[in-house]
Amino acid sequence: MGDKTRTSTHPGAAGRAATADRPSSVRNVVLVGHSGSGKTTLVEALALAAGAVNRAGRVEDGTTVSDHDDIEHRQHRSVQLSLVPVTHDGIKINLLDTPGYADFVGELRAGLRAADAALFVVSASDGVDGATRMVWEECAAVGMPRAIVVTHLEAARADFESMTDFCAEAFGRDDPDAVLPLYLPLYGEHGPDGNAPVAGLLGLLSQKIYDYSSGERRELLPDPTQLPRIEEARNRLIEGIIAESEDESLMDRYLAGEEIDVKTLVGDLERAVARGTFHPVLAAAPAPEGSRQGLGTLEILELITGGFPTPAEHELPAVTTPRGRPCPPIGCDPAGPLVAEIVKTSSDPYVGRLSLVRVFSGTLRPDETVHVSGHGRAGRGHEDHDLDERIGTLSSPFGKQQRPLTHAAAGDLVCVAKLTRAETGDTLSDRDNPLLMEGWSMPDPLLPLAIQAHSKADEDKLSQGLARLVAEDPTMRLEQNPSTRQLVLWCLGEAHRDVALERLRSRYGVQVDAVDHKVSLRETFGERATGRGRHVKQSGGHGQYAICEIDVEPLPPGTGIEFVDKVVGGAVPRQFIPSVEKGVRAQAARGLAAGHPLVDVRITLRDGKAHSVDSSDAAFQTAGALALREAAAGARIDLLEPVAAVTVLVPDDYVGPVMSDLSGRRGRVMGTEQTGHGRTLIRAEVPESEIGRYAIDLRSVSHGTGRFSRTYARHEAMPLPLAGKFREREQKVS
Structure with missing residues (x-):
């Protein structure tokens, strides 16, 4: 970085997995x-620049480092978190590498949990979307170091300087001078018009040219005519670094007027980046075919190794015993007690179940027995783990390969095979000293x-398949709805x-x-009614005789069913x-007019008749049910629908459209409040039948910046016209 001229080393290439024995030799970076x-x-x-793949960008088996999932190839986008270890x-x-699509935000959060710093990748042709800004603010809230890489500089009308200013505005609200470029791109003779390639970079601190036109970085001295171009940007960068200096x-x-030594500036820059108070902007472009170094790749690698913190510098999550008793803070020490966490679970057709694990403390070794502790997410189909499991083989992923490792020390990431019970979010610790790490937040699936199984053969495999699917992805929730008798998989969006x-x-x-998808409807009486149930049968021997008369009256919502005995004599x-x-009560549970459970009524038994021989428990149960059905006839x-209490968090610019959309869903806005950072929290009550697709529609209305939660109210x-349509629809289905 700056005046450094280091080149890449390749100890992790040629099929060997690099092992890091010290936290100081590891950097965990999420994109x-x-x-x-x-x-x-x-x-x-x-x-490629780190020498982990050949000049064609391939691993030795012919695949690329991004070859992970067949679904990704078919959909031409990332759908899961992937780890690519390199050495520089x-x-x-x-x-x-995290998916950029909002439906896979759970994978992004897993990446943030496993990382110690973040590279925000911004397209020069597309800019910064609202969702990326929100992630930036989340990282800022926890002090995660961040840098920005501007890509697609080869696109028409791409302008690095303008995009840098835009990033400073989008990401540097509190301090725009903390978001500044370290280099300026050098274009061909036609300038940044989309046709001329970006040939190199001009270092603002070193005042040297890093020429990539040959596919290998060459360090050159600039032409004196080029220096005036960088003077203003260089002075601003120096002032920004000095402002963050200790x-x-x-x-x-x-x-x-003193000329500050470049080495001093680079040292202060690296410390400010590691503290998370300064956020450099860099440029990147892919390497030409057959070349080894793409534009800006070595500068990014130098920033990561020199400026991003080691795992030992990152404050680790709190730790308790599985029963919740607080423990002293853990340190990132390979010789310390084992504390590791599963950040992702996946299935490999050849290896089986694989768990991506971040080792926070201690050293993980294959074939040892560890304790598995889990927070448990019963509402999402995840059990609360407190058991021992044997570690399988340890490996480092690289594309579709799994390269074996002998151990994984504190600060490193590793894949663990054959953990049959452990799931994403579970803690691995010493069997004799079980510990539990504080969990990280997961978005609620709201779609x-x-x-239902397509065939009988599928029905036999459905339960196991769904269990494995939910175990891999904690952002999914599996529900067996007893009211609608439907099996419901809750997701984050259509792509998910x-x-x-x-x-x-x-x-x-x-x-x-x-x-x-059906919502859990209910029924109630809209007015007082009476009913008489007569169950009299004589067919030889003991007959059946029971007569009862009841009154039914509606009660306030939420009351349930009351039964009152007013029989006299x-x-x-x-x-x-x-x-x-x-x-x-049995008839009420079965429903009356539309087959939905009856609620919020008082049923009064006021009279009846019995026979000394033929009356029985079963006869009076039948008569009671008949009386309720006659009263309903x-x-x-009234058909009752569930209403959800909804909270929507959106930028102030979208408050009007969101409130209008809620009103169109028969919603009632209960109030709004400012939450800071230009956002408003909207509280509303909306029928659940109107928000089945709200996870998708809100994303459209708010351009991907809105979030919402819902709870049953x-x-x-x-409304009677709508209830009539519901009943007609249900009759057609049945």
């Missing part, structure tokens, strides 16, 4: 950016997908849903059909009154 920004291309370029200047760099005398010396169905089919051999013997109650039955009466 963040919107879909199409060029993250995967940049990872491949960095792997004796430092192992774990590059974590040496308070540096600013006074600079203002007094329902009702499914499509990938889930494809994985069920291709990976687990289960074909399912999507069906319309023993018209219904005392031993049969519970039988009547059991019968009416002569009364108005209550059931309330559906």
Whole structure:
């Protein structure tokens, strides 16, 4: 970085997996950016520059480092977190490539958990989307060091300087002078018009040219006519670095006209980057075919090794015992107690189940027994783990290869085979000293997908396939709805849903059909009613005799069902009154007009008749059910729909469209409040039947910047015209 002229070393190439024994020799970096920004291309370029792949960008088996999932090839986009380890200047760099599409934000959060610093990849032709800005703010809130890489400089109308200013505005709200470029691109003779390639970089600190036109970086002295171009940008960069310097005398010396040594500036720059207070902007372009070094790749590798923090510098998550008793903070020490976390679970057709693990403390070795502790997400189908498991082989992924490792020390990332019970988010620790790491936040899946097995053969495999699918992806939730009797897979969006169905089919051999998702409707009486149930049968021997008369009246929402006994004179013997109650409650559970459970009514037993021989428990249960059905036949039955309490967080610019959209869904806006950073929280109540696709529609209305949550509030009466349409639709289906 700056005046450094280091070149790449290649200890991780040629099929050997690099092993890092010290946290100081590891950098864990997550790449963040919107879909199409060029993250995967940049990872491949960095792997090529680091010598991890050959000049054709291939691993020795002919695949590329981005060859991970057949679904990604078919969809032409990343759908999962992938790890690409490379080595530069004796430092192992774990590059974590994350999907840019919002449906796979769970993979992004796993990458953020496993990393110590982030590279935000921004396309010069597309700019910065709202979702990327929100991730930046999340990283800022926890102090994660960040840098920015501008890609697609070869695109028409791409302008690096303008994009840098845009990034300073988008990412540097609090301090725009903390988002500054380290280099300026040098274009061909036609300038940045989209046709001339970017031939090199001009270092603002070193005032040297790094020429990539030959496919290998060459260091040249600039033409004197080029220096005036960088003077303003260089002075601003120096001032920005000095402002973040821990040496308070540096600013006074600079203002007094003293020329600050470049080595001093680079050292202060690296420390400011590692602290997360300065965010350099770099440029990148892929290497020409047959070349080894793409534009800016060595500069990025130098920034990562010199400026990004080691795992030992990153504050680690809190640790407790599995029972919740706090423990002293852990350090990133290979000789310390074992504390590791599963950040991703996947299935390999040849190896089986693979767990991507970040080792925070201690050293993980194959074939040892570890304790597995899990927070448990019962609502999402994940059990609370507290068990021992044997570690399988350790390996380092590279494309479709798994390169064996003898161990994984604190700070490193490794793949662990054959953990049959452990799931994403679980903690691995010493068997004799079990520990549990504080969990990380996962987005709630809010798009329902009702499914059923396509055939009997699929039905036999469905349960196991779904269990494995949900174990791999904690952002999915599996629900067996007792009211609608539907199997519902909750997803984050349409793309997430499509990938889930494809994985069920291709990976687990289960074909399912999507069906319309039903909400849990209820029924209630809209007015008072009476009913008489008569169950009298005589067919030889003991007959059946039971008569009961009831009154039904509606109650306030949420009351449930009340049963009142007002029989006088023993018209219904005392031993049969519970039988009547059991019968009416059973009928209420089955429903009346549309087959939905009956709620919020008071049922009063006021009279009846019995026979000394033929009356029985079963007869009075039947009579009670018949009485309730007769009461319903002569009364108005209201259809109740579930209403959700919805909170929507959006930028202020989208408050109007979002509130209008909620109103169009029969929603009632209950209030708004400012939350800072130009965002507003909207509280509303909306019928659940109107927000089945809200996870998709909100993304469209808010241009990907809105988030929402929902909780059940209550059931309330559906408007009569709409209730009629619902009943007609249900009759057609049945």
